């Protein structure tokens with residue numbers, strides 16, 4: 001079984017809206033897969049379904065060979081939400097050591113996770129006094145400290161400067177090279193080029209599931225932002241064509 005995540009015909013309704021419309025996709029193990037799409041397209045909802053915290057209307061989500069959300073997966077899957085989930089009244093180091101202890105990891109392991117996200121200089125600072133970008137990196141350190149097999153990261157690079165963003169992406173690829181699977185959401189198209197594979201969603205529909213090079217080849221353009229625009233236009237032309245045929 002090569003896929004860390006297999007999603008089949010996933011439909012999710014939130015409130016009265018159909019937010020995911022029969023999505024099927026797979027994320028191969030040991031890759032960095034980008035989940036891209038405009039704001040409101042359904043990225044967080046898909047991630048929530050993969051982590052097993054989203055009520056689904058129909059379809060299946062299989063994670064590391066098990067149904068999404070089963071208790072056994074809790075230790076095997078790391079999840080970074082958009083809102084930082086760290087304790088404001090503990091320091092960065094104390095937070096990391098606390099989450100490390102939950103996973104049976106020692107202090108040295110926690111301190112390395114803090115350094116890996118570029119927070120060594122702020123290790124003794126209370127999380128409540130950090131900047132937004134620093135707080136999000138503290139949260140990232142805590143999501144990674146247990147060495148999960150699968151890591152789901154919801155916009156981990158928002159608010160980070162370009163050097164830090166490059167460092168974080170290098171770290172993600174190191175982790176993938178060591179066998180971890182990463183699913184990373186972003187609405188910044190320039191991050192697409194840093195991924196091994198891309199899932200592009202719009203209005204709850206998957207419009208690409210491919211490598212960056214294959215997306216470039218299919219659309220005939222090098223720039224991925226332009227390539228995505230072409231895919232979106234092609235999918236909309238297809239929808240209105242189908243609509244005309246149905247009417």
Ligand SMILES: Nc1ncnc2c1ncn2[C@@H]1O[C@H](COP(=O)(O)OP(=O)(O)OP(=O)(O)O)[C@@H](O)[C@H]1O
Nearest residue numbers: 014015019037038039040041042043044045046187
């Ligand atoms: N609790 C909710 N109840 C009703 N609708 C919701 C709820 N949460 C999200 N939605 C809607 O579901 C759709 C998809 O939201 P989602 O958060 O998955 O998008 P996203 O692609 O992650 O967006 P962003 O990039 O802005 O985080 C949006 O239209 C949103 O308004």
